[in-house]
Amino acid sequence: MVKRLNDQLFFLLAIFMFITPALARMNAPDPYLYKRPSEIWDKDKIEGMMMNPWVVFAAREGLRLYQQADETSRVTYTALFLDKFEVTQKKGRYIFVENDAAPEIKGWGRIEQFIILPHAIKTVHSITHKAVLINKLKRIQGSVNVVNPLNAPHQKATPTAKELKILEFANIYLYYPSERNPTYVLLGKKPFFYPFEENAIGSVENTILGWVPAERVFTWDTREAFQPSHDRKHPIYYFSNKEDIESYYNSHPKDDTFPTCENVPSCKDNLKNRQNSELLVVSPDMGNKIDHSPWPPEAFRYAILEQSTDPNKPFLIGVPGATPDVSRITQHIEKQSQVSEIRDVVFLIDATKSMEPYLVLAGKIAKEIMDQFRLKKEKLKEIGDLRFGAAVYRDYADELPYQYEVVEDLTTQVRLMKKRLETISIRRNFERPNDPAYYPEAVFQGIIHSIRGMNWKQGSRKLIIHIGDAGNHSRGQDRYKEKDIAKMLVEQDISYSAILITSETENQGRISARKLFCKQTRTIINETAQLWWEEVAKMENDRILPAEKVIEIKEDLEKLIDSSGDTDCCKSDLSCCPCGDRRWTLRCVSTDHDYERTISKQIDKLANQLFEVKSMLEIFRTGRIPSLAKKEPIVTQPETQQKPSVSYRPQLMPGVVKSLVNRIGEDLISRLNDAEVRNKAVLVLGNEMIKNIENPEVRKEAVDKLGTHELSKYLKADAQFFTRAYVMLKRPGKGYQNDPDQMTKMVIFQRKELERLLQPLTIFKEKYHCQLHPGNIKRIWRDFMLAIIGESDEEYIDPEIKNASFEELYKQQYGIALRKKHPLLKISYANIDAGMIPTGIDIGALQKYLCNSQQQLKKLYDSNERFFKVFGDEYIWVEADVLP
Secondary structure, three states: OHHHHHHHHHHHHHHHHHHHHHHOOOEEEOOOOOOOOHHHHOOOOOOOEEEEEOEEEEOOOOEEEEOOOOOOOOEEEEEOOOOEEEEEEEEOOEEEEEEOOEEEEEEEEEHHHEEOOOEOOEOOOOOEOEEEEOOEOOOOOOOOOEEOOEOOOOOOOOEOOOOEEOOOEEEEEEEEOOOOOOOEEEEEOOOEOOOOOOOOOOOOOOOEEEEEEHHHEEEEOOOEEEEEOOOOOOOOOOEOOHHHHHHHHHHOOOOOOOOOOOOOHHHHOOHHHOOHHHOEOEOOOOOOOOOOOOOOOOOOOEEEEEOOOOOOOEEEEEEEEEEOOHHHHHHHHHHHHHHOOOEEEEEEEEOOHHHHHHHHHHHHHHHHHHHHHHHHHHHHOOOOOEEEEEEEEOEOOOOOOOOEEEEEEEEOOHHHHHHHHOOOOOOOOOOEOOEOOOOOEOHHHHHHHHHHHOOOOOOOEEEEEEEEOOOOOOOOOOOOOHHHHHHHHHHHOEEEEEEEEEOOOOOHHHHHHHHHHHHHHHHHHHHHHHHHHHHHHHHHHOOOOOHHHHHHHHHHHHHHHHHHOOOHHHHOOOOOOOEEEOOEEEEEEEOOOOHHHHHHHHHHHHHHHHHOOOOHHHHHHHOOOOOOOOOOOOOOOOHHHOOOOEOOEOEEOHHHHHHHHHHHHHHHHHOOOOHHHHHHHHHHHOHHHHHOOOOHHHHHHHHHHHHHHHHHHHHHOOOOEEEEEEEEOOOOOHHHOOOOOOEEEEEEEEHHHHHHHHHHHHHHHHOOOOOOOOOOHHHHHHHHHHHHHOOOOHHHOOHHHHOOEHHHHHHHHHOOOOOOOOHHHHOEHHHHHOOOOOOOOOHHHHHHHHHHHHHHHHHHHHOHHHOEEEOOEEEEEEEHHHOO
16 A cells, blocks of 8 residues: 555656656846857857747757656657747757647657757858858759758658749758768758748748758858959959969969969979869969959859958958859760760571571671771761671570681671671581471570670670571470570660571571561560660659650650561461561562572661661660651750850869869769669769779779760750869069059948848938037947947947947948948947947048948948849848948
8 A cells, every 4th residue: 555655656756757848938048149049059058048938949850859858757748840939948969848828748858959040040240141052063963053952951751842943042050960071051041030930931930941961052251252353453263272383373473374283383383183174173264354244133243152351362262153064064975975875786697407508698698788887977977986796596406616606706897797707607417308497506605695795895885686497496305485585685775686587498497587577676675675664764753854855756666666566477377477667677689580680688777677676775765766867966055155254154174164063973883883874974974884884994884974964964954064263363473563453342231230230320321410429429329339239229239239339340240341440430339338449530631431320321221123032031242342
């Protein structure tokens, strides 16, 4: 009884302890005092508490609440993204939270997993951390120009149904796992939200976008950027490293010679480990032609990443809108396309006793096809090798290795090939009486050895032209079936054309062998088409091929499957039963009557068809199987659409593009275990190249092909890339001291910030007529202070602010320094409030400065065409020298 009572008391005590935190609410930390959440995470006592409850929001889906401030304790609730809670207690890096609408939902959660401040992260100068969506110089995962944020900082999280577009900037609320090395950032449309609003314009739901991979953004925590000066007299060179830019200008004090590794000492001294193209990153100014193109208002400027106190020293900037030279990429793709025009043709000839009367004819057929291929190639001015090879197969009764024999490996030497064809002969002179096709012929062995044993070139258009008069009489000596042959042809992407030699005969053995050749070759063609149809269906399911292309290719394959599937026609003693078109064909050549006269036209027609044979890889890229008569053009932008090399859309230097291609290709090669990546790689490279990917030469070619193919897709989507570069604010050199700056410093402002700055200046101008005197200076300075901190009431001017000068507060709030260095701007507001104003100050100069500032800001404020919108807020890029 006592034990049961103790157990009940212990249970009630545990419940009481769990619900105790709900008895009180913690007040919210002062959002003005705390710039970033991490300032609160480890505080035992939070200073500057507000009057309202501390409202927090789940910063990720799957956030767990625990019974105790310990992740090993029982989970009481799993939150959704942006679930709302109130904080009742803090213990270390845990907070106890409750859902006001559902009191049963409560527990301890990790404070880092909540949005605990209603504003984005700020610097000590109150500049909001911003993230600009970019494409770094690497493979782009996902959409080129849009990112869909996620509900949690991991790849498998669900999207939030919102989006961020290229070069749009958003505000950073959290970094994950750390600010120093983030993999994801939590972004919001606006720099703050109203924690007590629900589903309103300024609510957390309508402000927070979600988590975005850190590799898709660059973070920016200042207002300052560069824009090439419209008045500059010298080309701007964007160097990849600081040492080179200093070396270049030190060695070129009086000229603007285009930098190369030969004329930049720091590069030339280390030439063995350098490439010319690595010297510069982008080149908007080509030679001595200065680009003076106006920048669109919304174009993101070159963010200043590293400031230099000396204007004659390099600045590190971020160039967000760089593009590869489309013409260079197109040329590279054309070059690769030309390589794919390599043709490998193998003549596989039956050299059994039954073919003895027709070996000369088989040689003539092969020579005629070779001649027609060469004429076609010259007429079309194709670049790429045309290689021919030959092999023969015989009977199973022949000794190894004579069952299959390579007459000549694939070679470009056509004369040699023709001579080698004349050497083909049979090996046995005995046959069964009246049936030279009696002995088992190794037809399938011949095809298989040709697929596996010839020196095919990777990426070539492969074709086997099979000439014979009898089918595969294995009679149990091998287990290969037509489907096995078809599978090998598909795996190696080899086309197959069979030529059946026929003649009038009453020999039933010959007739049966001919019928068997007809049936087997038609079946091989049929099985091959079916396998390719299945491959296309799989690609359709995986969304690798566009729907319209799938429909075209499937229709063509279905026609071939239907026509080749009928093998009844092979039962006729006299008729030939041709089928197929280009890639997979069966044709018949009759030796009856005056065949010497008619054969040439027949073979010429066949040769013209066979010349147009493409690999299935090419067909996947270009469309219908039969429509191959016209050469497919390289897809690129029309000349009128190619982006000019202007400073707001500069072109990446060729070496940078080459490195980008290599980086993309290597990344894709490293992901070949991923089914989706592998399927796409097969389209570009083919199975054969992928199988040999460990070969260094093969890998090098594969990296280039994959990288170029992927980059060409980015270009079609008008991809822009972000890169870093070192530039000079002023052109160094004694003779250029009075020249305009190379760069103009720009500052980004919201319209409402300009409005706040403008208000006290307008009062100063319109009420006091731009005059300062002891009677109004205190009032004017108070209005200035309130405008800078964004407040309207003097009660918000706390002692810390009162002890700061106008100059200090301006820099703290806007992150930039005042242009004017007047003594009065350096005096604290407390001293001005107390009337402690030094004598002998030139008030007139300060009056003029403030009045001119009002005119400049008013002009900016009224220039509506210069403003642009991001998530509904209006922004403007302002020249720093027109600001106060």
